[in-house]
Amino acid sequence: MDLKQVRESGWRPVPVRDVIVKVHERCNLACTYCYVYEHADQSWRDRPSVMPADVWQATVASLTRHVVRHGLPAIRVILHGGEPLLLGAARVGELAGDLRASLEEHCAVEVGMQTNGVLLNERMMAELRRHRVRIGISVDGTRADHDRYRVTHDGRGTFDRVAAALRLLGQPENRDSYGGLLCTVAADTDPIATYDTLRAFEPPSINFLLPHANWDNPPQRPAGSPTPHGDWLVAAFDRWYADEDPPSVQLFEDVIVLLLGGKGSSEQIGLSPAALAVIETDGTIEQVDALKSAYPGAAATGLDIRRDELDALLDDPGVVARQIGRIALSDECLACPLHQVCGGGHYVHRYRAGAGFRNPSVYCDDLQRLINHVRDRVVADVSALSGKARS
Amino acid sequence: MDAGSESNRWAPLVEVSHLPIADLVAGGDPALTRSVERLVRSLDDPDGVISAFSSFVQ
Numbered sequence: 001m002d003l004k005q006v007r008e009s010g011w012r013p014v015p016v017r018d019v020i021v022k023v024h025e026r027c028n029l030a031c032t033y034c035y036v037y038e039h040a041d042q043s044w045r046d047r048p049s050v051m052p053a054d055v056w057q058a059t060v061a062s063l064t065r066h067v068v069r070h071g072l073p074a075i076r077v078i079l080h081g082g083e084p085l086l087l088g089a090a091r092v093g094e095l096a097g098d099l100r101a102s103l104e105e106h107c108a109v110e111v112g113m114q115t116n117g118v119l120l121n122e123r124m125m126a127e128l129r130r131h132r133v134r135i136g137i138s139v140d141g142t143r144a145d146h147d148r149y150r151v152t153h154d155g156r157g158t159f160d161r162v163a164a165a166l167r168l169l170g171q172p173e174n175r176d177s178y179g180g181l182l183c184t185v186a187a188d189t190d191p192i193a194t195y196d197t198l199r200a201f202e203p204p205s206i207n208f209l210l211p212h213a214n215w216d217n218p219p220q221r222p223a224g225s226p227t228p229h230g231d232w233l234v235a236a237f238d239r240w241y242a243d244e245d246p247p248s249v250q251l252f253e254d255v256i257v258l259l260l261g262g263k264g265s266s267e268q269i270g271l272s273p274a275a276l277a278v279i280e281t282d283g284t285i286e287q288v289d290a291l292k293s294a295y296p297g298a299a300a301t302g303l304d305i306r307r308d309e310l311d312a313l314l315d316d317p318g319v320v321a322r323q324i325g326r327i328a329l330s331d332e333c334l335a336c337p338l339h340q341v342c343g344g345g346h347y348v349h350r351y352r353a354g355a356g357f358r359n360p361s362v363y364c365d366d367l368q369r370l371i372n373h374v375r376d377r378v379v380a381d382v383s384a385l386s387g388k389a390r391s
Numbered sequence: 392m393d394a395g396s397e398s399n400r401w402a403p404l405v406e407v408s409h410l411p412i413a414d415l416v417a418g419g420d421p422a423l424t425r426s427v428e429r430l431v432r433s434l435d436d437p438d439g440v441i442s443a444f445s446s447f448v449q
Contacts, residue, residue: 018441240422241420241422241423242420243421243422244421245421246421246422246425248425249422252422253422253425253426253429256422256423256426257426257429257430257433259403259404259405260404260405260407260426260427260430261404261430262429262430262433263433264441265429265441266441267441270441272441273441274441275441276441337402337403338403340403340404341403341404371403375403375405378405378423379405381420381423382405382406382407382410382415385410385414385415385418386409386410
């Protein structure tokens with residue numbers, strides 16, 4: 001990519017707004033599909049288990065300079081890993097406190113945490129609630145399905161412990177801390193049972209993620225349909241759309257918003273710019289770490305938070321590619337009218353060795369299936385509303 | 392972009408310009424309503440930036 005040409009075309013980078021901070025590099029689980037531990041990139045092995053104090057302090061200082069420099073009205077910091085709760089309640093509280101103490105005089109600060117939930121107990125919950133940390137928990141559906149994939153290092157399922165954490169989060173005093181659920185789709189599971197199981201935990205939001213895969217490592221597809229993931233998502237969509245009091249489901253709402261001419265909010269769909277940075281335990285600044293599923297070093301930028309400002313990330317061709325919209329798409333994508341909605345799908349899912357990321361998504365057919373279905377439903381609803389408006 | 396316009400070329404976007412926003416918000420299914428509300432709120436954020444944490448999306 002010719003960055004000079006891109007800038008001369010008028011594109012201006014969007015400053016980083018979401019920062020994922022890997023406060024702990026290890027995990028108490030061994031989920032079978034994890035992009036950190038089970039895919040091509042194994043850089044976690046060479047990184048400190050816990051983010052040292054000097055790296056953390058440099059991160060907070062850098063974020064503060066960043067929000068002041070850009071006059072950002074808000075910044076989102078997600079404490080991540082590995083498993084961030086391995087730090088313990090007191091340390092997690094200190095980190096959240098540091099962020100607010102340094103940043104809140106300059107902008108709104110949203111502190112989130114993505115966790116497997118297994119270590120979320122009352123003491124930890126109280127600390128996270130005290131520091132207004134919003135908690136996202138990964139759950140992969142029914143007990144049987146979840147326990148196939150989200151297991152401890154000795155192969156034991158974790159559903160019951162996660163369910164206990166979710167009951168804790170669902171208590172009235174903890175609702176403000178309840179961010180939502182993250183579910184990685186397995187095409188051979190029952191989408192209705194999955195949705196109903198997640199729904200029973202009364203989350204404010206659910207996000208369904210297609211498992212990270214690419215053209216060289218395609219997803220496992222059960223026989224019987226050319227679009228098993230698309231079929232799964234369609235069934236889950238219909239269940240959600242008919243729900244009289246549905247939680248927010250980011251992927252489905254993104255499709256509807258994009259169909260109505262708006263902008264997506266997630267990496268999975270749409271052409272919105274990715275203004276994300278990842279700070280690893282060793283201080284390296286990286287692109288979104290799902291890229292690790294493509295090839296070793298795919299997320300690397302050569303930058304370090306102790307030495308480089310976050311804006312240096314905006315000169316990285318990989319970061320630019322995720323901000324310039326349709327220019328980054330393949331000719332095949334641009335020739336398809338659906339690209340206005342799908343945006344080529346998740347960047348990571350487009351990878352093919354020798355061809356980089358300028359390809360359709362390995363889930364292209366599945367995305368078409370979902371988008372066409374959602375469009376049909378929305379068109380029908382809009383037609384019905386039009387009829388009411390005329391009468 | 393009108394689904395049935397011009398050369399009948401299929402267009403992905405759903406035409407709603409003939410409907411008042413209020414009708415879309417008040418009359419649709421809850422999921423559609425929420426999506427329209429999100430669309431309206433996003434007018435405040437011209438960059439429409441991806442969030443890494445879906446729970447932060449309003």
